Amino acid sequence: MILNDLRQADPVLWRRCIFHILEGEDYFFMPGTVLTYLRDLGSDLYVHRCLERLERGDVGPVGNHELISYLELFKPSGYAGALKEHYRREVIRSDEMNPRPHDAVTFLALLLLLEAGDAWAWSELEERISQGRVPLLDDDIIFPRSHSEKGGASFFMSAAACASTNAVRMLADWYALVRATPTTSRWRRSNSLQAFLLGIMEAIDRASTIGELARLRAAADYVDARWLSHVSEDVESRLSMSDWSAGALLEFINRERIGAVHTERDLFEWTCDALDRLAEGFEKRAEAVAGFWDDQHPKQETDCQNVLWPLLRKELQSAGLVATIDDEIPIREGYCDLLIQRPMGEGRPLRVILELKVAHAGYGERELIDRLEEQLVERYMLPTGARHGAFVVLWFKCDRYDYPAAWSDKAAFEAALQDRRRSVGERCPVTLASYVLDMTTRWRGQRKVLKDARERRTPKTKAREGAARVAGKTRAASKTTPASQPREGASTRRSRGS
Structure with a gap:
């Protein structure tokens, strides 16, 4: 700051002071700091003198690094020759010592x-x-x-x-x-x-x-x-x-x-890559989709876990990923759905935690969005020290299963989930991915399954489904976002945050 003020007030005196500090024996400033100041300023005031000193080995208290860094910026004529002389001299000196x-x-x-x-x-x-x-x-x-x-x-x-x-x-x-x-x-x-x-x-x-x-x-x-x-x-x-x-x-x-994994971020990326491939298979080819349905209703969450986790293990193993995959791991009062760990010798293993939710009838923001922060982040990730996690929701809403009623379609739900993910990422020291896996693609032989299911529906079943639809719409109305605060547009299937 003092040198800047002097440069504005009296450039000639400023120049004299620079040379006095860099060449003199009494130092009110550290000479290396002054040379760094000239470099950051972009001034070549001392470049030729600097070249001479480096070539002769006249480093003094300025320091080799400061001299070389300053010359590196300007690369004056003779620069390579001075560097070679300096290098040879330092190599000989260090070899003689050790x-x-x-x-x-x-x-x-x-x-x-x-x-x-x-x-x-x-x-x-x-x-x-x-x-x-x-x-x-x-x-x-x-x-x-x-x-x-x-x-x-x-x-x-x-x-x-x-x-x-x-x-x-x-x-x-x-x-x-x-x-x-x-x-x-x-x-x-x-x-x-x-x-x-x-x-x-x-x-x-x-x-x-x-x-x-x-x-x-x-x-x-x-x-x-x-x-x-x-x-x-x-x-x-x-x-x-x-x-x-x-x-x-x-x-x-x-x-x-x-699958090369050196950091927790690497493990997280490979996990997301595996989920991406599964999502593509579900949506485009209906691979294993039938395993998540029970006639015209989604299976319970634990049953869906038993279908999804083996598929995820297979994807990770196909990439040669060396990691252990465990489900229903106790953490404090609860159990996280899936914990992926990569052993790191004597150090703490790398961890990625997954939480699965099934979009059942009657579910709303509390069950399918709030759980991202309350359950995945606060209950499982932060207590274990894991900094990467994925929140996975299985989506079934279609012409044969009109639930949950709180969102009109998958895109609307994805937008709400991404809003929450971004918000949590800004407030917590974690990196999150959110997935909405589409389970609505029709699989081979489904027409007969649906026909048989319709024939088995009783009046009591129809009444229960109607009550669930009314309850979902009532909850959605109480949570509706004001028109003056429009949400972002539709999102992709999966989103990651930092």
């Missing part, structure tokens, strides 16, 4: 040389990878500014432009070292580093990247190497159509999927 993977600032200089198109940097990187002297965790590396900034693909393109012929293979070997390093806690992660390496590999040659991932998977040098097929599929999905032969494309479409 041969080890060099610090993050020294390695940043090597990455910036790759970006600058220095062929020597690629051979140096290859040697370091062969010796295992490369960063293996996110905390061990400082990413270049061109990668860290939003939309930072420029680093990948610049590094790929002058990559050596075996660059993809050596980077794949580095990637394998990273994946083989155990991430024993949330502070020892490597997700960003993995994405960084894959980004460079794809920028060099996407097809070769797929081949190298297949090589690593076949070698299986570390636990969970088989999950590389999931990574490979993600890369393959970005190949242009011209890169595919007809046979290779058909093989990719029909390939077995492998």
Whole structure:
């Protein structure tokens, strides 16, 4: 703030103060902070002097990282040469002290040389990878500014432009070292580093990247190497159509999927993916829909659970997902409908909790919407520490079962449920998905079932159904949203929130 005020009042005095702070021996400001200030200001006032100091090793109290970060912004003439001198000097110094993977600032200089198109940097990187002297965790590396900034693909393109012929293979070997390093806690992660390496590999040659991932998977040098097929599929999905032969494309479409799970969010996404596939089968092909009906009425919730949960297990297992799936798990005073867990060694297992509701006659907002917060979130998720959950409602309203009467159709109910899901997501530290699974698609042989059911209906049954319809409409009238507050339009089958 003081320097900004001085810059406005007296630019000449401001310049003198900057140089005095960075060059002098008495420091009223930390010199590195002042250099960072110039960088953020976008001022090249000190760039040539900075280049000289880095090349000579005259770092002083400014700090290597601050000097390199400042030069990285402007990339003046001679920048690559100064970086190489600095890198060699630091490598020799650290090797004399203790041969080890060099610090993050020294390695940043090597990455910036790759970006600058220095062929020597690629051979140096290859040697370091062969010796295992490369960063293996996110905390061990400082990413270049061109990668860290939003939309930072420029680093990948610049590094790929002058990559050596075996660059993809050596980077794949580095990637394998990273994946083989155990991430024993949330502070020892490597997700960003993995994405960084894959980004460079794809920028060099996407097809070769797929081949190298297949090589690593076949070698299986570390636990969970088989999950590389999931990574490979993600890369393959970005190949242009011209890169595919007809046979290779058909093989990719029909390939077995492998469920890679590293975080609770991954487990949540795979669970949602399985529910999406089930929903498509219910709605388009009436797969297993008959199992949820009892003549012309939905089955009870527990009976529906016994049909749905095996189907969900099968979908998760088809993706190769390593997880345990249990139903009716006691939590405090109640039982959650389904708990999906992924063991994580000695740490707390990853968890996703599902709650199922059946849209019965007489049910309204209390039973089908309020339960999302009161039951799924407050009773089951928060007490167990789970931060991801799904609320699933089975929908039966159609020409043969006109319930629940509180909503005119499935779209109206979905809109109300999504409103509540978004509201809960804003107030609670959880990520939720809501599903309305359509059970109204007619299945093979249903006409005979319906005819037999109509013949068995008694006057007492008809009277009970009429009473339920009247009760539902009365409840709906008391909950009607005012016309001055229109709801959002119709939604998709499933929605997720953060």
